[in-house]
Amino acid sequence: MTVLVLTCEEDVTADAVVLQLRRRGVPVLRFDPADFPGRADLAVRVTPDGQVTGHLATPGGRVALEEIRSVWVRRPGTPGAHVSAEQRAWITLECERALWGALRATGARWMNDPDALERSRHKLWQLATAARAGLRVPDTLVTTDPDEAARFQKGYADAGSGLVVKSVSGRHPQNPPLTLPTAAVPPDADFTGVAACATCLQQRVPKRTDLRLTVVGDRYFPAYVTPRTPTLDWRFLPADASTWVAGEVDGALRAAVRRYLQEAQLAYAAFDFAIDERGDPWFLEANAGGQFLFAEIETGMPMTEAIAAWLAIRRE
Amino acid sequence: MTVLVLTCEEDVTADAVVLQLRRRGVPVLRFDPADFPGRADLAVRVTPDGQVTGHLATPGGRVALEEIRSVWVRRPGTPGAHVSAEQRAWITLECERALWGALRATGARWMNDPDALERSRHKLWQLATAARAGLRVPDTLVTTDPDEAARFQKGYADAGSGLVVKSVSGRHPQNPPLTLPTAAVPPDADFTGVAACATCLQQRVPKRTDLRLTVVGDRYFPAYVTPRTPTLDWRFLPADASTWVAGEVDGALRAAVRRYLQEAQLAYAAFDFAIDERGDPWFLEANAGGQFLFAEIETGMPMTEAIAAWLAIRRE
Numbered sequence: 001m002t003v004l005v006l007t008c009e010e011d012v013t014a015d016a017v018v019l020q021l022r023r024r025g026v027p028v029l030r031f032d033p034a035d036f037p038g039r040a041d042l043a044v045r046v047t048p049d050g051q052v053t054g055h056l057a058t059p060g061g062r063v064a065l066e067e068i069r070s071v072w073v074r075r076p077g078t079p080g081a082h083v084s085a086e087q088r089a090w091i092t093l094e095c096e097r098a099l100w101g102a103l104r105a106t107g108a109r110w111m112n113d114p115d116a117l118e119r120s121r122h123k124l125w126q127l128a129t130a131a132r133a134g135l136r137v138p139d140t141l142v143t144t145d146p147d148e149a150a151r152f153q154k155g156y157a158d159a160g161s162g163l164v165v166k167s168v169s170g171r172h173p174q175n176p177p178l179t180l181p182t183a184a185v186p187p188d189a190d191f192t193g194v195a196a197c198a199t200c201l202q203q204r205v206p207k208r209t210d211l212r213l214t215v216v217g218d219r220y221f222p223a224y225v226t227p228r229t230p231t232l233d234w235r236f237l238p239a240d241a242s243t244w245v246a247g248e249v250d251g252a253l254r255a256a257v258r259r260y261l262q263e264a265q266l267a268y269a270a271f272d273f274a275i276d277e278r279g280d281p282w283f284l285e286a287n288a289g290g291q292f293l294f295a296e297i298e299t300g301m302p303m304t305e306a307i308a309a310w311l312a313i314r315r316e
Numbered sequence: 317m318t319v320l321v322l323t324c325e326e327d328v329t330a331d332a333v334v335l336q337l338r339r340r341g342v343p344v345l346r347f348d349p350a351d352f353p354g355r356a357d358l359a360v361r362v363t364p365d366g367q368v369t370g371h372l373a374t375p376g377g378r379v380a381l382e383e384i385r386s387v388w389v390r391r392p393g394t395p396g397a398h399v400s401a402e403q404r405a406w407i408t409l410e411c412e413r414a415l416w417g418a419l420r421a422t423g424a425r426w427m428n429d430p431d432a433l434e435r436s437r438h439k440l441w442q443l444a445t446a447a448r449a450g451l452r453v454p455d456t457l458v459t460t461d462p463d464e465a466a467r468f469q470k471g472y473a474d475a476g477s478g479l480v481v482k483s484v485s486g487r488h489p490q491n492p493p494l495t496l497p498t499a500a501v502p503p504d505a506d507f508t509g510v511a512a513c514a515t516c517l518q519q520r521v522p523k524r525t526d527l528r529l530t531v532v533g534d535r536y537f538p539a540y541v542t543p544r545t546p547t548l549d550w551r552f553l554p555a556d557a558s559t560w561v562a563g564e565v566d567g568a569l570r571a572a573v574r575r576y577l578q579e580a581q582l583a584y585a586a587f588d589f590a591i592d593e594r595g596d597p598w599f600l601e602a603n604a605g606g607q608f609l610f611a612e613i614e615t616g617m618p619m620t621e622a623i624a625a626w627l628a629i630r631r632e
Contacts, residue, residue: 036460037460037511037512037513037514040460041459041460041461041511042458042459042460042461042514043457043458043459043460043461043464044440044457044458044459045455045456045457045458045468046440046443046444046447046453046455046456047447047455048447048452048453048454048455049447050443050444050446050447050448050453052440052444054459057461083512090513091512091513093485094483094484094485094513094514095460095484095513095514096485097437097438097439097440097484097485097486097514098440098458098460098484098514098516099514100438101438101439101440101441101458101484102440102458104435104438104440104441105438105440105441105443105444105445114434114435115431115432115434115435116431118430118431118434119420119430119431121413122413122416122417122420122421123413123417124360124362124368124413124414124417124418124420124421125417125420125421127362127366127421128362128366128368128421129421130366131362131364131365131366132366136364137362137364137366138364139361139362139363139364140361140362141359141360141361142358142359142360142361142414142417142418143357143358143359143360143370144352144353144356144357144358144359144411144414145357145358145359145373148359152361167410168410168411168413168414168417169409169410169412169413170413195353195357196353196399196407197353197406197407197410197411198353198358198410198411198413198414198415200414
């Protein structure tokens with residue numbers, strides 16, 4: 001049975017996992033949905049008894065749908081990339097529904113399930129779910145109302161504290177036009193602009209360090225950052241300005257993270273926690289498509305191997 | 317507690333349900349997400365204990381988030397409609413995540429849950445799920461492979477039967493550029509074009525009539541069509557060329573439909589069945605956003621009232 005890896009052509013993280021799978025002798029097919037149709041063929045048959053059979057033939061090889069043991073949703077492109085612009089909308093829609101519908105109908109294991117992935121992209125849902133799971137979350141306001149924003153800041157300023165501002169959608173910094181680093185809100189901030197776009201303001205957690213907790217199935221990979229200079233958002237540091245070190249997390253945190261993942265129906269997530277002066281973790285976000293290779297390279301923790309091992313499990 | 321109806325301005329079906337809710341004395345707010353931001357304001361706060369509070373202020377009124385009992389996802393527009401094109405991509409993304417994240421975090425009841433709605437748009441998943449639930453489904457092939465398509469047809473032609481072709485994405489005919497009526501495949505069909513776009517071919521069920529089974533929670537509204545002339549796709553008939561008549565469905569069909577809806581996590585769906593010469597129903601599709609008003613008007617069955625009653629139930 002084959003592992004299907006859905007990603008674009010240039011993806012060194014996928015390269016690493018594919019290598020691990022090959023070493024294990026697990027058949028793997030790497031495929032970019034952008035190549036469908038045109039460079040790839042699909043045939044899916046649903047018979048009256050509910051059997052789903054067929055094949056996906058791609059530039060990298062061919063797989064029977066009933067032989068797909070798991071699907072790793074990494075950085076898949078959109079079908080129709082090679083279709084002329086005039087026809088693309090219709091062909092993309094039809095081919096998206098065909099390809100994803102076929103994969104959803106197979107019964108393969110997902111890392112991550114497409115619906116769980118979409119749900120998990122909502123930061124407000126994340127925060128509410130994390131709090132219900134027993135994780136400590138920072139007080140957060142998302143608003144288009146300048147007065148609400150000013151009142152929220154005043155409350156924290158009066159208590160001698162402050163806020164940060166971050167993006168609501170939390171796009172990864174590798175998509176520069178659509179990303180905003182987390183930044184401190186100055187005491188004299190003018191909130192007029194908040195009316196133009198939903199803005200996420202969050203209680204600033206005075207932090208000692210950051211914890212990146214990567215979870216693969218039931219395996220936990222905690223990495224702590226030690227920046228040379230304190231920073232609000234480690235993603236924007238130059239590569240040599242911080243060091244990730246493998247560490248531990250206690251049983252209470254593991255249990256709460258497990259509850260979160262169960263509720264979120266995710267097999268993989270990269271959690272960001274701020275560790276405060278007392279050593280307590282604050283949930284900032286859980287990125288279901290988050291990167292892990294940078295932390296693996298610095299800490300030596302075997303996340304690539306864990307992902308390959310999870311994907312290699314046969315479906316029931 | 318308020319019912320939130322997400323839909324565009326011109327939606328007579330929403331008008332009918334809103335009227336029913338008002339008659340029942342249930343507070344209702346109708347809102348088009350396209351009006352956010354700009355014509356609507358949002359403030360959502362998640363506190364460290366996981367409480368979600370805030371408000372949505374719209375041209376039609378204001379609601380506290382914790383007072384939303386249910387959300388009816390009808391025909392919602394996309395946030396950012398009133399934003400200049402240059403800024404729209406970013407603002408739309410941020411505001412979508414803010415608005416839908418807020419609603420997902422509230423704990424309101426959904427008709428239908430956004431993830432369930434998205435999953436249900438995959439026809440191949442529908443067919444596999446329907447068959448597992450015990451519904452009879454027609455043999456179906458979705459493919460970009462002309463040879464597979466020709467072989468599939470030959471198998472049915474050899475048995476003295478035929479195929480229909482329909483769209484994979486199943487867009488509603490009210491979006492004309494993106495819709496294809498279900499049509500018979502001629503015996504001498506040239507399948508070369510199948511390579512250009514995923515194509516859905518389906519065993520043609522010789523049918524006596526069509527059953528439109530609208531389900532609202534646990535209430536079933538079966539309507540049978542009696543066209544003056546036999547037709548493959550009643551959606552494209554002139555309004556006066558067919559008549560819908562209220563009817564019955566047996567317990568086995570109800571039970572299978574109930575299993576389907578449980579698996580699909582849907583509170584509402586409009587099922588299309590072909591009734592064959594022996595009177596047996598064949599599942600064609602379940603449209604989670606399907607129209608019902610045309611069938612209500614002709615049959616008198618109280619679907620509008622059922623939807624209003626479901627939406628009026630208070631959340632736990």
